[in-house]
Every structure is written in C-alpha cells, then in structure tokens.
Amino acid sequence: MSDYSVGIKDILYAADIGNYAGSAPVSPATVFEIHISRLPAEPNTAIAILETGGKEPNPKWLVDYPSIQIIVRGAPNGYAAGKQKATDVKDALLGFTSADVNGDRWTCINMLGDINNLGYDSNNCPMWSLNFSLVICPAASSLTNRQPL
Amino acid sequence: MTFRARVGVSRISKNLNPAQAGYTRSVRNAMLEVERNLSLFLIDLKKVTPEILIDSLTPTFKKSLVYVPKKTLALMHSGYLEVRERGTVIQAELGYGRGGIPHYAVYVHEATWIPHQAPTRSKYLQAAIEEDIDAIAKRVVKGYQKKTGMK
Numbered sequence: 001m002s003d004y005s006v007g008i009k010d011i012l013y014a015a016d017i018g019n020y021a022g023s024a025p026v027s028p029a030t031v032f033e034i035h036i037s038r039l040p041a042e043p044n045t046a047i048a049i050l051e052t053g054g055k056e057p058n059p060k061w062l063v064d065y066p067s068i069q070i071i072v073r074g075a076p077n078g079y080a081a082g083k084q085k086a087t088d089v090k091d092a093l094l095g096f097t098s099a100d101v102n103g104d105r106w107t108c109i110n111m112l113g114d115i116n117n118l119g120y121d122s123n124n125c126p127m128w129s130l131n132f133s134l135v136i137c138p139a140a141s142s143l144t145n146r147q148p149l
Numbered sequence: 150m151t152f153r154a155r156v157g158v159s160r161i162s163k164n165l166n167p168a169q170a171g172y173t174r175s176v177r178n179a180m181l182e183v184e185r186n187l188s189l190f191l192i193d194l195k196k197v198t199p200e201i202l203i204d205s206l207t208p209t210f211k212k213s214l215v216y217v218p219k220k221t222l223a224l225m226h227s228g229y230l231e232v233r234e235r236g237t238v239i240q241a242e243l244g245y246g247r248g249g250i251p252h253y254a255v256y257v258h259e260a261t262w263i264p265h266q267a268p269t270r271s272k273y274l275q276a277a278i279e280e281d282i283d284a285i286a287k288r289v290v291k292g293y294q295k296k297t298g299m300k
Contacts (some may be wrong), residue, residue, distance in 0.1 A: 037261060050261050052272055055279045067279065069261055071273075112275060118256050129259040133274065 001138030002102040004066055005036045005049045008093070008132075010101065015092040017085070018047045032072075032085055041069050045082075047089065054133065060061045062146045064136045067112065069129055076124040078128050086115050086128040093132055105137040156159055194294060194297070195239070199232040201292035202241040205285050210243055213277035218269040223251045 013020050018032035032045045039048035048071040055065035070089055074082020096109040112131040120126055139149050185226060210230045217225050230243045244256025257263075261271045270276065278285075294300055 052261060053276060053279065055282060062218055067275070069259070071259075116259055118259055 001066060001104055001136065001141075003036075004101075004104075004134060005051055005068065006105065006106070007049065007101040008049050008068055008070070009034050009036055011096065012047065012049075012089065012092055015088070017088050017092055032140060044073060044075050045078070045085075046121060047071070047085070048073075052131070058145060058146070062138050062140060062144065062148045065133060067131060067133050067135065069131050071118075072130070073121070074126045077126075079126045082126045082128065083115075084114045085131060089130055090115060093130075094125055103139045105139075107135040107137060109134055156179070188298075194293070197293070197296040198239050199234070199241075201289060201296060202232050202239070203230065204292055205255050205288035206241055206243055208288070209277050209281040209285060212281060213243070213245075213274050215268050216273035216277055217245065218257055218265050218271075218273065224254055224257060227251060227254060245280075 007077050009020055012034055015024060020034045028030040032047050033043055034047045034049065036049050037051070038047060039050075050065045050069045052069045054067035070093075072082060072086040072089060073120065074085065090111065094107065094111050095107045098105070098107050100106070109123055110133045116129045118129055118130075120128040136140040137149055140146075165227075194298065207230065212227065214225060214228060219225050224245060227247065228245050229247060230241070232239060232241045245258070246252075258271060258273060258275070263271060265271065
C-alpha cells in the first residue's frame with residue numbers, strides 16, 4: 001500500500017487547500033502549507049497530516065481501515081480564516097468518491113466526530129483537529145498473504 | 150417504543166356467508182395475538198437494552214481508562230459511561246470531560262504530538278473504540294442472545 005498520508009496530501013493539494021513543500025501553489029492565494037507526519041513551528045498557517053492507527057485490517061482480504069488526523073493551524077488571532085480552512089479540509093475529504101489514489105483503491109473517507117476546536121497555542125494561533133477513517137483496498141505487494149477483493 | 154403489526158386489509162362483502170366471516174374473524178384474532186406477543190417481546194427488548202449496552206461497552210471503557218493520561222487524574226475521573234432514553238431512542242455514551250471539565254480533555258485527546266508515558270497516550274478514547282469496535286458489536290449480539298434466550 002502506498003503512503004495514505006501522501007494520498008491525503010495529494011487530494012488536499014489538488015483541491016487548492018494548501019501548498020506542499022517544493023510544489024508550486026495551485027493558487028497564489030493559498031497560504032496554508034501542508035506537512036506530513038509533523039506540525040512544524042513555522043509557518044503559522046499550516047496543515048499537518050498525522051497517522052493515528054485505525055481499525056484492524058482484514059487478515060484475509062486486502063482491505064485496510066487506517067485513521068488519520070489533520071491539524072489546521074491559523075494565523076495569530078486568525079480564527080475566521082483558520083476555521084474556514086478546517087471546513088475546506090472537511091469538504092474536500094468527507095464523502096470522497098471511490099477512486100484510485102497512488103495505485104490503491106480508496107473506497108471511502110468517513111469522518112470521526114466533527115471539527116474539534118483545540119483553542120490557541122502559545123503564539124495565539126487557533127488550532128483545529130479533524131479525524132478521518134479511510135477504507136482502502138491496497139494494491140497487492142509481493143509480501144502480502146492477503147487476497148485482493 | 151410502539152409497535153403495530155398489520156397484514157393487509159380484510160374486506161368482507163355483504164354477500165359472504167357466515168362461515169367465511171367467522172374464518173376472517175379467527176384470522177384477525179390470531180393476528181391480534183401475534184401483535185400482542187410481538188409488542189410484549191419488543192417491550193422486553195427495550196427493558197434489557199440499557200444493561201446490554203453497558204455490558205458491551207464496559208470493556209472498551211476500561212481500555213480507555215488504561216490509555217488516558219494520568220498526570221493529575223482529573224481527566225481519568227471525568228470518564229463516564231451511561232445510557233440515556235430519549236423517547237424511542239436508547240443511546241449509550243462513553244466519554245471524557247463532559248461539560249468542558251476538565252477543559253483540556255479534547256486538547257489532550259487530539260494532541261498526538263505530545264508524548265506520554267506508555268500505556269497512556271493521546272487518542273485515549275478513539276484508540277480504545279477503534280481497537281474494540283468489532284468486539285463491541287459481538288458483545289451486543291451475545292447480550293441479546295443471552296437475555297432473550299434466542300440463538
């Protein structure tokens with residue numbers, strides 16, 4: 001299975017939710033930077049994609065149920081723009097249509113709870129978290145003991 | 150919870166003979182008996198449901214109590230598992246920090262970048278539920294089988 005954090009990043013980038021390090025911004029107005037596996041100290045306006053385990057994968061069939069957490073951090077005291085960005089992330093991912101993403105079949109993306117307001121960090125940046133549960137049918141690798149659906 | 154069972158509509162024309170009308174009455178009475186029994190069964194199901202939900206979720210709640218960070222124990226003590234009845238809906242709720250007390254319950258749950266001493270962790274509730282979700286469903290089914298005697 002390809003890295004599903006990268007798949008999430010690709011979906012968000014294609015939807016013009018944020019820039020990714022080294023990539024040209026889809027739109028000059030996009031000021032949020034997407035990061036995988038960590039939330040860096042800078043820039044303030046950032047989106048972090050973090051893996052949070054998930055439900056047990058099917059031992060017989062190639063079906064996985066990973067969970068991811070997305071942290072959205074706005075500019076200092078930038079509540080409105082930050083909340084809008086969190087809503088954009090929700091809209092771009094929730095109800096994602098079944099599609100091939102980086103060689104795997106992504107069946108659906110569900111949300112666990114709704115957008116969580118985490119308050120402000122030490123720089124007065126508002127933060128939100130969003131949690132998603134994915135259903136992915138990964139491409140068979142040479143090592144797998146499971147069968148494709 | 151209310152229940153009404155209906156099977157079609159019986160229409161008896163004026164020209165039917167008494168034997169046919171009697172037959173229809175007996176079928177109606179039999180169906181009324183089925184309806185009564187089914188209603189009683191559903192009432193019984195409603196009575197046992199809260200206990201089954203509590204029994205099914207208690208192991209998951211205990212697992213979350215292992216995972217919840219215990220720096221001050223306030224977060225751990227804010228944990229709750231309860232069943233509520235709202236009209237016809239019976240709802241089980243497992244949670245921490247009800248009413249925003251302690252105020253950091255959500256933050257500690259979501260702050261996956263803050264390290265904790267094992268086995269405590271962030272995502273202390275989500276992880277417990279995700280790990281247990283299939284077992285919860287099995288416990289609910291077994292609970293109903295045990296309480297109703299159905300296999």
